[in-house]
Amino acid sequence: MTSRFTELVVDCHDPEGLATFWCQVLDFEVIDRNENMVEIGSWTPTVEEVRAQQMPPTLVFVRVPESRTVKNRLHLDVSPVHGSTEEEVTRLLGIGAARVDTQEPDRSWVVMSDPEGNEFCVLRTLAPSA
Incomplete structure (x- = not known):
């Protein structure tokens, strides 16, 4: 018996605004x-696809006070x-978005x-080098 990671839920004041940003x-x-609530993703999940294999999770923005x-x-x-x-x-x-800290050289x-203060990191680029 196993489970699948299907959604990541973010509590927020403005689900539409955060969904638009993300x-x-x-x-x-x-x-x-x-x-x-607003759910966003790179695909529209179906029960059959999720049962068959691990798929990218969606993001769900839920209004909280x-x-x-x-x-x-x-x-x-x-x-x-x-x-x-x-x-x-x-x-x-x-x-x-806002920058939370200054970039340290190393x-x-x-x-x-994000616009509601939820932190995230921008990592190294995956773009092909020229």
Whole structure:
């Protein structure tokens, strides 16, 4: 007997706003929504596909009344696939992310936050070198 990792749920004030932000970050699409929840993903899951093999999880943004109060215990890491890490950081700043810390010379990632303050890291680029 096993389970599958199918969704990562993010509590937030504005599910539509965060879904829009993360769709732009990850090139995902909205696959389900109601007034208090928006689910995004790179595919539309079916029970049969999930049973057959591990598939990429979706992100679900759920409206909650309380605000984030402490550092995330879990965060997403993203890796650019078309440009440099710094180019991706610049793009993400343009769509509403914030830089959380200053880049240290020996660190290969950049800590950022989404529009509601949830931290995530931009890792090394996966783009082919020129």
